[in-house]
Amino acid sequence: MPNVGVLVPLVAIFGGLIWLLVRAIRGREVERRVIFMFIFVAVATPILFPITFQEHATPVVKNLFDRIENLPSGSTILMSFDFDPAMAPEVQPMANALSRHCLAREHKIVFMCLWATGQSLLNTTLEYVIRPDFPHLVDGVDFVNVGYKAGNEGVLNVIVSDFKKMFPTDVNGVPLDGVEIFDKVGSCKDFDLILTVGGGRPGPKEWVLFVGDPADVPIGAGVAAVVAPQLYPYYPRQVIGILGGIKGAAEYESELVKTHPRFENMEKPGLRMMGPQTLAHVVILAFIVIGNIAFFRGRRGKKTE
Amino acid sequence: MRQLVPLTITFCVGTLLIVSVFIPPLGDLERTFTLWFDIIAVFAFFLGGGNLLRVHINKLRRRKTDWGFSIVTLAGFSTMLAAGLFKIGNPGDIATAVDAPGSMFYTIFDSVVVPLGSTMYSLLAFFVASASYRAFRAKNREATLLLVAAFIILLGRTPFGLMLTEWVPDSFSLLQIPNLAIWIMNSPNLAGQRAIMIGIGLGVISMSLRLILGIERSYLGGDNA
Amino acid sequence: MSFHRGRTSSLASGLTARLAIFIIVIAFLVTPTSWSQADGPDPVLAGSDSALASLAPITSLVAEDNTYDNGNALRLIWVPSIDDRLIDSKIIGYRVYRLAGAGEPRAIAELPPGSNQYLDETVLRDSVYSYYISTLSERAEFPSNRTAAISPQREWINLDRGYLFLIALAIAGAVIYYVTVAKRGKKLFVRKIAGLEAIDDAVGRATEMGRPVLFIPGIHDMDDVQTLAALTILGRVSRTIADYESKIFMPVARSLVMTAGREVIKSSYQAAGRPDAYSDDMVNYITDEQFGYVAAVDGIMVREKPATVFLLGAFFAESLILAETGNSVGAIQIAGTARPAQLPFFIAACDFTLIGEELFAASAYLSGEPRQLGSLKGQDVGKVIAMVVMTVGVIALTFAEAWKIEFMQDILDRLSIIFSTN
Amino acid sequence: MNRSTYIVVGVVVVLFLISWILKAVSLSGEDDGYILRGFLITMSAFLTLAIFSFLYRDNPFYKFAEHLFVGVSAAFWMTQGFWSTIVGNLIPRLSAGLSGFFMVPHQPSPWNISYWIPVILGILLLMRLSAKYGWLSRWPLALIVGTTAGLNFVRYLRSDFIVQVSSTFVPLLGREPHQWQGAGAFVSQLDLSATGQLAALLTNWVIFVGVFCGIVYFFFSKEHTGVFGRASRVGIWVLMITFGASFGYTVMGRISLLVGRVTFLFRDWLELIS
Structure with a gap:
């Protein structure tokens, strides 16, 4: 609930903007330092007092969310962690939200990594998200972690036709032949959905080319913001949904909380990080409007003089 | 003589490097010349560093405005130089990396250069705001396009972009602001970037030729003399 | 003179004809002949542990x-x-x-x-x-079987890059052709470039106000061609400055650029007949560190209050920091870079911006020298090539995709081979 | 400096000391070098604030931070140049003895003698300091200019010309999954959905026409009048949209940088948030 600490700066920002707007209508310009102050307050306030804005999921995000939501319970989903610590602040929130959603819908997840560095980040998700949120779920029954295998696209080439050839055991050395999930899974074709979180190479593009297309499995991707535009040509046929950058993560978290109220109190890093972004963007947009009003009023003033 | 030798060197080196792309046995030349460049650049450090010292010592001696701050520069410079050249506090031997964690060099870098650098960088958050306020004004048709494109992209990055246009029916979904923002990035933006790059490619080719052929020699004070 | 339409097309068709001949020649040369083939029949199963299921070798x-x-x-x-x-x-x-x-x-x-x-x-x-x-x-x-013995061969010419060579030749040839044409005294038309027309006024303004001109040549070293472009422009600008008796100040981020910059300005002052007015203090090395340099230049801007700021060369994130600070002290700013990512910031915050190619053309344009202007016309031939190839490629691909016309597919494949990089 | 400046500086120094003490106290439980760590964090925070103060106006704190930054970073890069280029690349090729001293692997090769060339040219560069032989410093500059021109000629030809031209081959009537089925089918399915055929075609047309007109804008040797002038105008429009869009797209990244710095102040220094 917003408290006084949030309200005061918010009132200051919006009150200030309205005041500047009134001044602009009278044709007055704004000084640089005033703009700087607004930006600082807009960024600092949500850091001190987390403010989250309700994000509406855009179709690219909603599509993936609906797919996971509508798969029958007990579907098997493959999820690959294809990123490194440098990319993690942007994409790990997506990985966490996606795993939460899948497990809440009682799907079975097979976790893997194409990047060696993905292994430890995968462990973070298992340790700090899945264990506390789903204490009753059992490793090896409700989800399996098969770990990392070297070979990049080569790995994909193999698992598209035979999963156990590349991953004979899970990360703890337990043969997959004894794991119930794999009774139904021989190759990637048998997964109901594949999720890849990353943005480098190998990443979503390789998943589409080497697995999605040949095996005709739907793929959902969570990627860093800079990579997202390159992925849109594959949407919605080859990639059924894209979470791009922190905004994508925030939209997904928002949607997740809306349909699964049990996650109301979960960590929402995406939404939290969007707080300063949204406020700052709004401030900049407001200043563009104010600038134009001041410009036109100023010009008209000159004409009539 | 003073013009001829440098012009000949530029011509020979430039031609050789262009030709080497097509002649496999010369394929290593690119790496060699890059390394040579690095070595010459290190010699230039003597000039640069010497100049830095000279400027600040002069300021100090002549008690020019702000001479006190020159002491800060000189002190910082000499401390860091000593820490780096003698690897002070380095946990390993002489072969250990100069910036090994724990060394004085690393500590100063981490607590002076890093915070100062990233704070300077973060000033951009303020300057993008002041620049958009001033520059994005509908003064004429070109400026209006600049303004509209920026506005749509910025709006598409906030939740309000979708909120404002959610009512648009699916068959016109391109007009929803988030989709429009993506379309702008993928279409006109891409086209513009590409046109700029093709121009740059030609500009560099033509300038390289002017330099190699000695037509452009203003860097030697050439055609003035 | 102006560029007649007829000449444009005849030039283009002449080039395509020549290209076509080369394509045929190269196609013959590139066709693979015989490769050293491994002898022996196919698989021989290696004897191995018979208890294990044996695998077929490759x-x-x-x-x-x-x-x-x-x-x-x-x-x-x-x-x-x-x-x-x-x-x-x-x-x-x-x-x-x-x-x-x-x-x-x-x-x-x-x-x-x-x-x-x-x-x-x-x-x-x-x-x-x-x-x-x-x-x-x-x-x-x-x-598996063993291959025949083979030793690696050295090739003297990379035929894979034949097309690259031809494209380079076509563009370079056009540039050199127009340089020689111009040298023979033919007057060539070059359109106005706003940012460059403004230079004289900008320098004059600095003189009137009694404030210095600040010249920032980017933050890259001499191995970036944008830095070279900046230095060639510096040659012209500093000549004007010497003539107007204004002051110039040039802080740099690389020691080599400092050396080269001093050389350029000194020569300009000599050429202007004012060698005594030159001093090494006009060009100073600050630091190689990107944001350390920016911090210092920002300081210089607010303290010296230059009337005119040139931001020409390779710029990165600092572009907007410098341009906004320059703007805040009321300087006229002329910027130019070939980094597409930074151009928007210069466009937003500076008075004039040289976009990409214009940066490289600037020095030639300013010199007014016929040979240099000729090279600009040569560049335009490169643009004609690009436009023709693009149009042909787009038409071929459109027909090949929409109506599966094989002949169009062939044209497209050919073009894609010529315009590929390897 | 007047008296009020001294007072402000004095206050800041006192604040610095207080912050150092408080920080060291709060760190004392977890860290052995807590006095040093406390100092370093406090210093980083004050330097951060000093840079921010420039947004208000130039002041002694900014000058201090700026001058410190310049001195330390210049030495940083010079030392790096010494260890990586001279010790890492030059000495192993020129001297077995020095390689032994610096404990870097010696790399003998008959071609190594060529590495004296940059050394000699480097020394010629230093001739700049002499009035009489200063002109010799043009030789190394000439070599560098030649190298840059030669290397970039082919590099830009490939990446900025050839690649960009060939990636502009786009099908104007669409391809899978928006395969052209004839005009009738096109009109009957006409809509403006973001994933529809029209959107895909629009993208391709805009790319082709945009690149074409963009190139026209850059033409130097033809007056921009008539049809040519109109194409060049379209070119400018495309460029303007490009600039506006890229500007808007970068804002998010820039805000993140500020978030990072403010988080450092609030969390690592002031411990207001966890």
Whole structure:
């Protein structure tokens, strides 16, 4: 609930903007330092007092969310962690939200990594998200972690036709032949959905080319913001949904909380990080409007003089 | 003589490097010349560093405005130089990396250069705001396009972009602001970037030729003399 | 003179005709002749532990010279084991063995299942090698036949880059052609470039106000061609400054650029007949560190309050920091860079911006010298080539996709080969 | 400096000391070098604030931070140049003895003698300091200019010309999954959905026409009038949209940088948030 600490700066920002707007209508310009102050307050306030804005999921995000939501319970989903610590602040929130959603819908997840560095980040998700949120779920029954295998696209080439050839055991050395999930899974074709979180190479593009297309499995991707535009040509046929950058993560978290109220109190890093972004963007947009009003009023003033 | 030798060197080196792309046995030349460049650049450090010292010592001696701050520069410079050249506090031997964690060099870098650098960088958050306020004004048709494109992209990055246009029916979904923002990035933006790059490619080719052929020699004070 | 439409097209068609001839010649040259083929029949099952299910070894292993190198690579190509295609195959990978001369085999690489080629870049010219590849299961390996002995060859000309050479030749030829045409005294038309027209006024303004001109040549070293462009422009600008008796100040981020910058300004002052007015203090090295440099330049801007700021060269994130600070002290700013990512910030915050190609053309334009202007016209031929090729490519692809016209597909394939990089 | 400046500086120094003490106290439980760590964190925070103060106006704190930054970073890069280029690349090729001293692997090769060339040219560069032989410093500059021109000629030809031209081959009537089925089918399915055929075609047309007109804008040797002038105008419009869009797209990244710095102040220094 917003408290006084949030309200005061918010009132200051919006009150200030309205005041500047009134001044602009009278044709007055704004000084640089005033703009700087607004930006600082807009960024600092949500850091001190987390403010989250309700994000509406855009179709690219909603599509993936609906797919996971509508798969029958007990579907098997493959999820690959294809990123490194440098990319993690942007994409790990997506990985966490996606795993939460899948497990809440009682799907079975097979976790893997194409990047060696993905292994430890995968462990973070298992340790700090899945264990506390789903204490009753059992490793090896409700989800399996098969770990990392070297070979990049080569790995994909193999698992598209035979999963156990590349991953004979899970990360703890337990043969997959004894794991119930794999009774139904021989190759990637048998997964109901594949999720890849990353943005480098190998990443979503390789998943589409080497697995999605040949095996005709739907793929959902969570990627860093800079990579997202390159992925849109594959949407919605080859990639059924894209979470791009922190905004994508925030939209997904928002949607997740809306349909699964049990996650109301979960960590929402995406939404939290969007707080300063949204406020700052709004401030900049407001200043563009104010600038134009001041410009036109100023010009008209000159004409009539 | 003073013009001829440098012009000949530029011509020979430039031609050789262009030709080497097509002649496999010369394929290593690119790496060699890059390394040579690095070595010459290190010699230039003597000039640069010497100049830095000279400027600040002069300021100090002549008690020019702000001479006190020159002491800060000189002190910082000499401390860091000593820490780096003698690897002070380095946990390993002489072969250990100069910036090994724990060394004085690393500590100063981490607590002076890093915070100062990233704070300077973060000033951009303020300057993008002041620049958009001033520059994005509908003064004429070109400026209006600049303004509209920026506005749509910025709006598409906030939740309000979708909120404002959610009512648009699916068959016109391109007009929803988030989709429009993506379309702008993928279409006109891409086209513009590409046109700029093709121009740059030609500009560099033509300038390289002017330099190699000695037509452009203003860097030697050439055609003035 | 103006550029007649008829001449444009005749020029373009002349070039395409020449290109076509070259294409044919090169196509003949590039056609593969005979490769050294490994002898011997296909698989011989290696004897191994009979208790284990044996795997078929790979077949048709061929070692060939990697073309167009300095004799430092050999290429292996093979057909993977037939067991590799089975769903539950026991293959865990392949191991490549190499024999140097008559020596012992040494494992040089392990490859994942499904591989069918390998490039060995650790060979020496004039040495003789042969190879075999083992198919690996969990517990055993099944070697293939050995290849014929082969030694890597050096090629003197990279024919793969024939088209690259031709394109380079076409554009460079056009530039050189117009340079010579202009040298012979033919007057060439060059359109106005706003940012460059403004330079004289900007320098004059600095003189009137009694404030210095600040010249920032980007933050890259002399190995960036944008820095060179900035220095060539500096040559013209500093000449104007010397004539107007204004002051110039140029802080730089690289020691080499400092040396070169001093050389340029000194020559300009000499040429203007004012060698005494020059001083080394006009150009100062600050620091190589990107934001350290920016911090110092920002300081200089607010303290010296330059009337005119030039921001020309390779800029990165600092572009907007510098341009906004310059704007805040009321300087006229002329910017230019070939970094597409930074252009928006200059456009937003500066009075004039040289966009990409204009930065490289600036010095030629300012010189007004016929040969230099000729090179600009040569560049335009490159643009005609780009526009023609693009149009043909787009039309061919459109028809090939929409109506599956094979002839159009052929044109497209050809164009794609010519305009490919390798 | 007047008296009020001294007072402000004095206050800041006192604040610095207080912050150092408080920080060291709060760190004392977990860290052995807590006095040093406390100092370093406090210093980083004050330097951060000093840079921010420039947004208000130039002041002694900014000058201090700026001058410190320049001195330390210049030495940083010079030391890096010494260790990586001279010790890492030059000495192993020129001297076995020095390689032994610096404990870097000696790399003997008959071509190594060529590495004396940059050394000699480097020394010629230093001739700049002499009035009489200063002109010799043009030789190394000439070599560098030649190298840059030669290397960039082919590099830009490939990446900025050839690649960009060939990636502009787009099908104006669409391809899978928006395969052209004839005009009738096109009109009957006409809509403006973001994933529809019209959107895909629009993208391709805009790319082709945009690149074409963009190139026209850059033409130097033809007056921009008539049809040519109109194409060049379209070119400018495309460029303007490009600039506006890229500007808007970058804002998010820039805000993140500020978030990072403010988080450092609030969390690592002031410990207001966890």
